Amino acid sequence: MGEFRPVADALLYLAGSWRVTRTVRDLASTDEGTFTGTTTFSPLHGDGLLHHESGTFVWQGTARPAERTLRFLPGSAPGTADVRFADDRPFHDLDLTTGRWVTDHPCAADLYRGEFTVLDADRWRTVWRVGGPAKNLVLTTGYARAD
Incomplete structure (x- = not known):
């Protein structure tokens, strides 16, 4: 597909601040929530990036602060x-050299x-599908460069 933009170096591409909008759909109950906030990828001591996301998650009409931290290593x-x-528990691998990556x-x-999916130099998207006995969700997140 022509909508993918290859990225030679995932960490270099991700570095900096991003505006985040996420929808969370529960396919079992049809409930839907939203998250809005920022994600910052800042240098880690040594190699890699520290990913810090913070914002507001709204679920069933109730807004709550939400945040998470990940580490993106080479x-x-x-x-x-x-x-x-x-x-330091493993989450997933990431390879954006073709502009699109699927991982479990x-x-x-x-x-x-x-x-x-990398859309262009300043926009990318993730879609997480979560399935199993405890969850049946789709989380769609758009990122737009903030800096």
Whole structure:
């Protein structure tokens, strides 16, 4: 597809601040929530980036502050990343060299399948589909460069 934009180095591309908008759809209940905020990828001591996301999550009419932290480390091939939770547990791999990447993350009995798409120099998107006995969700996130 022509909408994908190859990225030679995922960490270099992601560095900086991004405006974030996310929809969360529960396919079982048809409930829908939204997250709006910012994600900042700042240099880690050593190699890699610290990903910090913060904003407001609205679910069933109730707004709450929300945040998360991840670590994006250099991957096994040039230009790729090894994404880890803040406590260093593995999350997923990331390779944007074609502009699109699909990856999985097993979480207990549920499976998270993520699709990353680079739209242009200042916009990218993720779609996570979560399925299993505990969850049936689609999380769609748009990122727009803020700096």
